Amino acid sequence: MKTIIINYGAGNIQSIKFALQRLGVKAILSNDAQEIKTADKVIFPGVGEASSAMKKLKESKLDKVIPTLTQPVLGICLGMQLMCNNSEEGNTEGLEIFDTDVVRFSERVEVPQIGWNTIRNLKSPLFEGVRENEYMYLVHSYYAKKCDEMIAESEYDINYASALQKNNFYGVQFHPEKSSKAGSKILENFLKL
Amino acid sequence: MLTKRIIPCLDIKNGRTVKGVNFVNLRDAGDPVELAKIYAEEGADELVFLDISATEERRKTLQKLVLDVAAHVDIPFTVGGGISSTEDVDRMLQAGADKVSINSAAVKRPELINELASKFGNQCIVVAIDAKQIEGKWNLHLVGGKVPTEIKLFDWAKEVEQRGAGEILFTSMDNDGTKDGFANEALTKLSEIVNIPIIASGGAGNMEHFKDTFIKGKADAALAASVFHFKEIGIPELKQNLKANGINVRL
Numbered sequence: 001m002k003t004i005i006i007n008y009g010a011g012n013i014q015s016i017k018f019a020l021q022r023l024g025v026k027a028i029l030s031n032d033a034q035e036i037k038t039a040d041k042v043i044f045p046g047v048g049e050a051s052s053a054m055k056k057l058k059e060s061k062l063d064k065v066i067p068t069l070t071q072p073v074l075g076i077c078l079g080m081q082l083m084c085n086n087s088e089e090g091n092t093e094g095l096e097i098f099d100t101d102v103v104r105f106s107e108r109v110e111v112p113q114i115g116w117n118t119i120r121n122l123k124s125p126l127f128e129g130v131r132e133n134e135y136m137y138l139v140h141s142y143y144a145k146k147c148d149e150m151i152a153e154s155e156y157d158i159n160y161a162s163a164l165q166k167n168n169f170y171g172v173q174f175h176p177e178k179s180s181k182a183g184s185k186i187l188e189n190f191l192k193l
Numbered sequence: 194m195l196t197k198r199i200i201p202c203l204d205i206k207n208g209r210t211v212k213g214v215n216f217v218n219l220r221d222a223g224d225p226v227e228l229a230k231i232y233a234e235e236g237a238d239e240l241v242f243l244d245i246s247a248t249e250e251r252r253k254t255l256q257k258l259v260l261d262v263a264a265h266v267d268i269p270f271t272v273g274g275g276i277s278s279t280e281d282v283d284r285m286l287q288a289g290a291d292k293v294s295i296n297s298a299a300v301k302r303p304e305l306i307n308e309l310a311s312k313f314g315n316q317c318i319v320v321a322i323d324a325k326q327i328e329g330k331w332n333l334h335l336v337g338g339k340v341p342t343e344i345k346l347f348d349w350a351k352e353v354e355q356r357g358a359g360e361i362l363f364t365s366m367d368n369d370g371t372k373d374g375f376a377n378e379a380l381t382k383l384s385e386i387v388n389i390p391i392i393a394s395g396g397a398g399n400m401e402h403f404k405d406t407f408i409k410g411k412a413d414a415a416l417a418a419s420v421f422h423f424k425e426i427g428i429p430e431l432k433q434n435l436k437a438n439g440i441n442v443r444l
Contacts, residue, residue, distance in 0.1 A: 014289035018264045047286075048314040107388060110413065112316045112359055114390050116238055116443040117195045135196065135443040137269055139291070139316040139359075156195055178269045178291065180233065 003027045003191065004039040008060050010046055010053035010078065012177075019177035023188055031060045040071055041191060046078025050102070050142070051090025053078055067095050072193040073169050080164065080171030081142060089142050098164045098171060100147035109157040112141040117154050117162075119174065124151040124165050126172075126189050134182045136162070136174035144173065196443045197407045197435070198238035198414035199428060200392065201421040203228060205274070206246045208254050210422070226261050232421070233268045235428040238443060240266070241294065241362070241416060244274030245337065251275060256288050263289025271319055273362075282309055286317065294319040294362055297335045300344065303356060310357025319392075320358040322349060324379070325366035331379055338366040346379065347386055354387040361387065362416065364394040372398025372420070377410035384411040392416050400426060400434045407440050 005016055007029040020027045020043075027043070028035070036042055044066060046053050057063045066073065066083075075083045084094045087102035094102070105111045116135040119127075136154075143160040146153065152163035154173070164171040170190065176183035203210045203225050210225045229240055242262065244255045259272055272285045273294030282293045299306050299320055309318045323338045324331045324346040331346035350361055363383060365376030375393045383391050390413035393406045397417035406412045420426045432442045 012286065012289070012291065014260075014263055014287060015291070018289060019267065021264070022267070047317070049311070110388050110390050112389070113195060114316065114360060115195050115198050115413070139269075141316065175269070178267065180267050184267060 001025070001040045001191070002038065003041045003043070004036050005029050005043045005045060006036060006062065006066075007031050008053075008056045008062060010048050010056050012047050013045055015175075016043060016045055016076070016177045019184060019187055020191075023184065023191065025191060031062060033061065033065045036062070036065060037069065041193070042069060042071060042073045044073060044075040044079040044083070046076065046080075046082060048078060049090060050078060050081060050087040050092040054082060054092050054094075057082065063095060067097055070168060072190060074190050075169070075171035076177070077140065077173060077175060080173055081144060083164070083169060083171050084144050087142060097169045098144070098147065098149050098166055100145050100149065100161065100164070102142045102144050104142050105157045112139055113156045114139050117156060117174075119152040119154055119162050121150075122152050124163070124170070125193060126151065126163065126165070126170055126186055128189050129185055130182055136176070136179045136183060138162070138174045140173060144171075194441050196238070196441045197412075198392075199236075199403070199431060199442070200239045200241055200414050200416040201232045201237050201428070202241040202243060202394070202416045202418045204418060205242055205244045205255070205258065208258055211245070225258060226265055228422070229262050229266045229270070232428065233266050236432055236443065237268065237428055239268060239414070240270040242270060242272050243294070244272070252281070252284070256284055259285055259288035259290050273319070273321055277305075279308060279312060282313060286313060292317045292319050292359070294321045296321040296323065299353065300333065300335060300342065300349075303352065306353055306356035306358055310359070315357045315359040318358050319360045319362050320353040321362040321364065322346065322353070323364045323366055334366055338364075338369070347382060350383055350387050354389050358389060360390045360392060362392040362394055365396060368396030369394070371396055374398065374402040375406040375410055375412070375415065377406055380406060380410035380412050390414065397426075400431050403431060404435060404438050404440060407435070
């Protein structure tokens with residue numbers, strides 16, 4: 001099985017690579033369109049600011065490639081946000097895979113949200129063997145609004161979509177690679193899809 | 194609901210864990226990666242590695258340690274100590290650190306916070322603030338608390354938030370090493386004046402102190418070292434105790 005982590009200069013790639021390594025999978029880091037197209041599984045990470053991450057994605061022309069992929073794709077954190085229609089952060093146009101928008105948490109709460117929060121209403125093979133209200137590690141200032149493609153939700157300020165799925169595309173706001181055993185289980189489930 | 198975090202801090206010197214009482218008299222408390230794995234297993238929510246070595250090779254040694262930790266530990270961790278440039282931060286994040294903590298470098302050149310936040314995102318920039326009361330006023334101290342400054346704690350906290358810090362790690366030098374509890378009054382004031390998470394540090398001696406800093410001090414996270422390293426407090430027991438006291442923790 002060929003697992004690729006998209007390496008476009010905007011992600012904590014090392015942690016994901018190590019998390020997969022702990023599952024016995026040696027992932028390839030790549031920003032090459034051909035290589036990515038031929039992978040069995042694609043992980044699309046992202047950390048940092050949305051508009052600059054999108055700019056980097058466009059520089060490597062991956063913004064045109066990702067939406068056409070047919071194998072399972074997992075967007076993590078900013079990766080998931082970039083797969084939505086658009087983000088309030090830097091007025092960024094997204095890849096329009098998930099039909100929802102990304103907006104900033106209100107000033108009623110501390111921003112960014114940093115720490116462990118629960119995920120619930122789990123609805124996807126991605127969460128097989130993961131209990132309702134399991135804790136996941138999250139670090140983010142912007143969130144995806146609830147929508148039909150939501151497969152998990154969390155509460156901070158409001159209820160929002162902490163995971164999304166449309167066909168072969170999956171997105172998680174939390175960091176499975178940093179979420180202890182339950183996070184590892186989610187990665188393992190993704191690899192089995 | 195977002196939970197309160199328990200964060201063991203590992204002071205690192207030349208690749209080994211140490212913990213000073215009031216930042217002096219260092220004692221050896223083991224191998225950092227082994228300790229980190231144990232803490233993750235026991236339910237620590239995050240880890241902080243604070244490098245206090247002053248050698249030429251420190252960068253390389255620390256980078257190697259970060260890689261080692263990232264390979265073996267499945268919870269988030271922060272690296273701090275001597276980080277003073279964009280390149281330093283880049284190196285640590287590339288090696289697998291989730292966040293970096295900056296202290297003196299931010300005081301010397303506050304623009305560094307803006308630069309780091311815009312390049313890496315504010316979520317991975319922790320500003321560590323060491324302060325001590327001088328005639329009833331909280332003043333910033335540098336170099337592990339040894340050098341007093343004229344800068345006032347609350348002004349600085351507000352400034353670092355505006356410049357893009359994602360979190361504040363506040364250590365009270367008056368409480369650190371005393372095991373008499375955290376500086377809850379100052380912590381409460383901090384959480385009132387800024388809208389980013391505050392990590393309380395300095396003074397943990399028993400489980401009650403953690404409960405107090407979450408309730409009275411309104412802290413988002415509590416950091417401690419020796420009580421964990423010397424097994425005076427077990428993390429599973431601590432979290433059970435906090436839960437029994439109505440504090441939302443990850444179990």
